[in-house]
Amino acid sequence: MTRVIKGQTLSFAEYGKAVHESTGAIAIGDDGVILWAGPQALLPQGFAQAEVDDYGDKLVMPGFIDAHIHFPQYRMLAAPGKDLLDWLTRFTFPEESRYADSGYARAAAQVFLSRLFQHGTTSALAFCSVHKICADALFSAADAHGMALVTGKTMMDRNAIPAVEDTPETGARETVELYEKWHGKGRLRYAVTPRFAPTSSDAQLKVSGELLSSLPGALMQTHLSESPREIAFVKELFPWSKDYTDVYDHFGLLSGRSLFAHGIHLSGRERARLSESGSTVVHCPTSNTFLGSGLMSMPRLREKSRPVHLGVATDVGGGTSYSMLATLGEAYKVQMLAGYKPSAHELFAMATRGNAERLKIAHETGALEHGKFADIVVLDPKATPVLASRQELSTSLEDVLFSLMILGDDRAVEATYVRGRKVHERRESHLQCRHPGESLDPALGQHVR
Template identity: 50%
Template structure:
């Protein structure tokens, strides 16, 4: 590894396992810690006094005396073309798509517009402490090209793909099975594995893809088995009824995707709210991932994700947490945790703070199969880092006067925190965001 170039000092928290199963052994906390960075990777992590004693004078040192330093946050489901329809009023899923999202996405055939929005989107993620995301582009290959180019320029680790849609959408947003296959294949060859970019084959959902297109998506995955697949599943009851009418031969919604080879450990399914037992079995046995999107599910009125059922030992599901902007109402994974907590409370379930922060760091890294690269603060990992401030607002600072434990501080951050609680965000060791006045 190259010589150290930067060090970050403060209170360091990282996870090596899931607190829900591993308890207190799942996390490591250093009250006065130091993260040493070299060549965009973490070189050393430990007690600050000992590491500072051997650190060369040339190393840039960033010190956050009250800061809480965690791995960069990870989002497993988000739409970058929907940044200007977030907070659109009064519709459930299919109407929301028709009235807002699909209208807005028609603008992304313009490379200049796509590039400008990609820049805003990546800025906004960094401002909220998010360093990796699984991202939907629009149907236009130009939208994916613009997104990957901007992400590559910033050296962010992103998973993204051009949406596939060949029916039940405005004509301006439809490709064909053949054209979608060819455009996706070209984008994979250009971007998958270039720098920190990763590709996801992205049929929007079964309603907007014909059987021929879903078959083409399966072919792409067989040809490129190290790519991801992302789509939507069982978000809304009217959506499920529509899928049943379009695929009368299918036992259930999930079996549509299964028929075309779209399930697997690199497959990400947004929402998964209204699953039948047979669907849980298919997802569980294939190792597929369910993305829990609480702010979107509440805002669009889709329903409540049942985490306890997802953990049923008969058919356990791999679960990621996600913002789902723009149906989701915040880019902040802290705000997303707050809503996840409420969704579970409504079902007599709970979300302890350590489990919550595991979910948006190592947990989501495991959901993406990237835990060997991101999601924890350990030597050899990519140096994506988020620094939090539990006293970011007067109300938070006031509450902190009564906080005695790390768990209480984390719960405060996930309940009252938002972008203002992000002191700084580092991507591959470079500080890409610092809070104004921070």
């Protein structure tokens, strides 16, 4: 029942060190766990009869991990807004209200995961809507694929529309019910999810901190310091606070299990407190540029005296692509504008092992190592004519990775495996699937073996 995947293997060890084999192989057991990884020439004889997927000189890597994405916004890419708050009011809240319908949520979950797989993403930290059945639908769909997924129902009790608001009491009760049902089931984990300070009262933020403290192993996800108008609004709502970060700190939401999307406009005091608490800031470059929120500086957050943990994410649907390749390319451009030139190796390491560490799942995914699950993406550096021409000039692995993140998208994803099972392969013809409210849409190459 073993399977061997051959190709040009690339993974990242601790501290981002690349582990690269130009002719590598990965042996996978029938439970989806990697049994062996290394050069093809050293493949043990015990795997000689295994089924082989040979990808030649294509890159075989750990699947991408998206550290911040919104499931109920999967249709909303390219929805225009004057800024973040206008975008939420005009598009996001009405769209998320549809997830009160369980049938709609279940159908959407299938399309959403298919799109992740099409783009080579095998794990994610995802927001759901405020509705409990929305989280149930995503957990159930992810469990069926054996995914490592972290999610939770959104909590917000003000400054939205009634259809997407809860109360501190219902938010707490449903969070506990979902945690008890799904956390630790298969590869699933729960995240306490107050949307952000402007949509939660003091009472709800207090409850969120209590939940984070009382639910073992749960993460916490929210938003922080995304746009100037949002920051000013937070100051109006919480006049007693030192700053935006202090609001979350006051309610016990800073911790080594806390992830804050954006973190663009943080003061030195805020960065120091995030560093001290072990919290993570998740860089979401395509949404930051699309909504005009600002340019997040990685070097500023990595100051040696107060380094803050960093992740990277698409932030669909404020983000403009499901592709982590496109996201890394945009991160490179944003950092160049901020005065820093990251390497492709650095950014790919962030999107795989780095994000696995931030989501507390590095013991099971994020690298091609013995004992981890075979969550894998196969990338074709010559997938398009433009990429193929570009590779004629590549003289190093860095060149190849750099061209993929600047020029690549879902067309560069040859195949995706979750727990050793192929869930997507690129092909010219696709089945068709329909989701309520949508026109016919490709099933995005979903294929199971």
